[in-house]
Amino acid sequence: MMTQEIIKVDGLVKKFHNLTAVNNLSFTVNEGDVYGFLGQNGAGKSTTIRMLLTLIAPTLGSIELFGMNLQTHRNEILQQVGAVIEKPDVYKYLSAYDNLKLFARLNGKVTHKKVMDQLEVVGLADRAKDKVKTFSQGMKQRLGIAIALIHDPKLIVLDEPTNGLDPQGIADIRNLILHLCKEQKKTLLVSSHLLTEIEHIATKVLIIDKGRKIIEGSSADLFDPTQTIVEIQTTDNAFALQQLQQSNWRNSLQLERNEAVVIKIDKQAIPQLHRDLVNMNLRLLSLQPKHSLEDYFLQVTSGKQHVDAFTN
Ligand SMILES: Nc1ncnc2c1ncn2[C@@H]1O[C@H](COP(=O)(O)OP(=O)(O)O)[C@@H](O)[C@H]1O
Ligand SMILES: [Mg+2]
Structure with a gap:
């Protein structure tokens, strides 16, 4: 079977006034990848992800998802994408079950079984009836992922899913990502500012700094x-x-x-x-x-923040 290109980004640029947040970025995510998207805070990860989800428009460059142009096939493409960016927006006073059911309805019909199955996948089945306000940060994050999964997307985009979580929460997300990739055959793009959080699960890694590509390669190669x-x-x-x-x-x-x-x-x-x-x-x-890649990553991404990006 030929591997399909799930994401193909070519020469992507995003300027905010005189700041170039994403600078001539090109990369490819293949079917079945857990694609680790790394860069320190302010590197341009969220900006790139927002363009992939059509939340903001690129200044320049092209984006293809599933072999289709994102501009011309937006709806068709986004039906097959599930994303959690920033803090997932859930209703604190509703249960996990009701939240999921509510969000799922926005995407058409949903059965009790489907909702329960999805909660099972993210490890929340036994807390289905509990109000979200009683949840830990990690549980809320996993509920957000369940919401992103309810329409059975091919591609899942997670922007810093382990941010602010304790070690157990981080491990839970990591296991969930592996499950989605291995058992459910999903393709994932997962961003992080910490190499250690991604190196054991990513099949490929892209490191950016000041909006530019620093390195891209398979984890096997890079490590x-x-x-x-x-x-x-x-x-x-x-x-x-x-x-x-x-x-x-x-x-x-x-x-x-x-x-x-x-x-x-x-x-x-x-x-x-x-x-x-x-x-x-x-x-x-x-x-x-x-x-090591870690040394390299730390070195190229440490120190000077966006000083020269402003002068570009
Ligand atoms: N809406 C915006 N207006 C102006 N600058 C922005 C905006 N969004 C992001 N930026 C800037 O773009 C750069 C990249 O930000 P971001 O993509 O959020 O980085 P990351 O997600 O890697 O931490 C930062 O310098 C940030 O301040
Ligand atoms: Mg970000």
């Missing part, structure tokens, strides 16, 4: 301990990039950042890379291996 990410700085990074693109290293190139060229290679290959760079007549300023 492969024999691989390392190397940042190369030269006196002319654009030229370095061009040289590397024409070399045997081209398939290892990660992305084009202004400040450095980033490459992911086998640790053993570092001396060879060094020799090749010198032979390409590049004036090397630094060649820094980052030993």
